[in-house]
Amino acid sequence: MSMSPAEQTPAADAAATLREATFVRLRVHTSGAAVAAAGVIGRALETLDVPFRIRATEAPDTTANDDVAAVVGLSDADADLELDPRDAVTVVRELGVDPDPVVALAGQYAAGVSPEDDTDLVDAARDVGVESRPGVAVPTADLADGLAHTTLVHASFSADKERAQAILAELSLPAELDAGAHKRVASLVALDATGDGATPRAVSAVERVLHPDATPNGPFATVGGFADVLDATVRETPGVAVALALGHDARDAALDAWRDHARATHAALREATTGRYERLYVLSCDLSSPGRLATVARLARDFRSPEPTVLAVGTGAAALVSTGPSGLDEQLAAAATELGDASATGSPEEATLRFDPSVEPKSVVTAVREVRR
Structure with missing residues (x-):
């Protein structure tokens, strides 16, 4: 589950820890914003000759005692650093490294952030032809x-x-x-x-x-x-x-x-069976990938849904998205407790759920609706 901004590691503190690390293990949320942020940080670590590994996964990593474990776009009580993808540029600058402007801009675009106020980044992008x-x-x-x-x-x-x-x-x-x-x-x-x-x-x-x-x-x-x-x-x-x-x-x-x-994802959106409830639009899809379901839900939210929140349910997986931060990670975590061997992860505006494939989609819809009441 993702963290609130208040829980995340300040950029200066993160940079100080990364600079002194003997090995950094970056575990990132499976989103464009998080993987771009990891790329920006990883390139900076290469410049500083700090060894690192990046994994885009929700699964916890095994670390040695002297490793620095960092998560990007995720929450992990055992991690040394919890980083917001939107802070990657600031962290890298605190390390004394200029971020790659194109990757940084792509990450900000994916995160829905406008770089207009960051004149240094905008100028650097123009210098490379953007x-x-x-x-x-x-x-x-x-x-x-x-x-x-x-x-x-x-x-x-x-x-x-x-x-x-x-x-x-x-x-x-x-x-x-x-x-x-x-x-x-x-x-x-x-x-x-x-x-x-x-x-x-x-x-x-x-x-x-x-x-x-x-x-x-x-x-x-x-x-x-x-x-x-x-x-x-x-x-x-x-x-x-x-x-x-x-x-x-x-x-x-x-x-x-x-x-x-x-x-x-486009085919699944066209072929989905839909249902409308109070403040919730539901799509039943023939998909089993949480990532694909998240894209289906986002496209439906933006172009097809009459409601602000969309739930896309497939086989053994589901995704919940909304037009703004709505505590969706907490809602799916609560729904997971009602579905047996299930787990949830994500952020307040986009979260995914894994559950036993034998669970009927209607049971998932019922569980989500109950925790949203």
């Missing part, structure tokens, strides 16, 4: 591929590259996209994502994919696209996501995981 432009935040130069597999929006072209190609063809785009062409693509995406079946919340949710920061010298086409790949990949193949965040050559493997994640 620039704002019209268009959409996808990771690939191939727009049809990007639109079909982004998990930042849910639209008619989601998980359907042929449809994405067809609607892009209607725009008669030039071979080299200029500002006007990028604007036409952005308008198409905005209209499609807020059209038939979308809820009023989709109008604001779709803005996240518009007006991207382009990264011509980065591993992906845009900062938002990089964040999307990290978030999808860490839920599919955590080791690849960690390698990517650390700057290793994992781009192709990450894009494959991103595409797999998108196809599975």
Whole structure:
């Protein structure tokens, strides 16, 4: 379960501990924000010649007596450090190291943080070629591929590259996209994502994919696209996501995981059986991955749900998300006690649950509704 900000280790204290460590074990939440933060910290530790290991998992780690155990985006009473992903840049600066600006920006994007007030980070990003432009935040130069597999929006072209190609063809785009062409693509995406079946919340949710920061010298086409790949990949193949965040050559493997994640989650959202309760929208999906269910729930919250909180239930797993911090980690932890051999983890605005696959989805829904009363 994730911690409240008050429980987390201050950046200066974290840096002091990391600087003197003989070995650091970083255990991170399976989210794009947390794995990007671990990448920023890991790169700094490399610069300082401090040995480390990063694992993206909810499972506790075994440590030696002289190891420093740190968790990012998680709560662990036995850990030496509990770090908020949003503090990674500050921690690294306290270590006397400049954070990698593209990875740092991708992490902040994934965490929903605007870097506008961090002039040093913005200036460093500009120095490596990052620039704002019209268009959409996808990771690939191939727009049809990007639109079909982004998990930042849910639209008619989601998980359907042929449809994405067809609607892009209607725009008669030039071979080299200029500002006007990028604007036409952005308008198409905005209209499609807020059209038939979308809820009023989709109008604001779709803005996240518009007006991207382009990264011509980065591993992906845009900062938002990089964040999307990290978030999808860490839920599919955590080791690849960690390698990517650390700057290793994992781009192709990450894009494959991103595409797999998108196809599975968009299809599950379309095919889900739904139910509506007071302040809760429920989807029953044919999925067993907590990470995939979390993405389904988030997409439903942003583009399909008439309620602010969404529960996606699969086989042996479920995910609960909301429009803001609502104590969801505590709610699922309480629900887990009603479901026998079950466990929950996450944050106040996104949490996941594992339970025995023999448990019926309706029992999970009942348990969650009871603890939310």
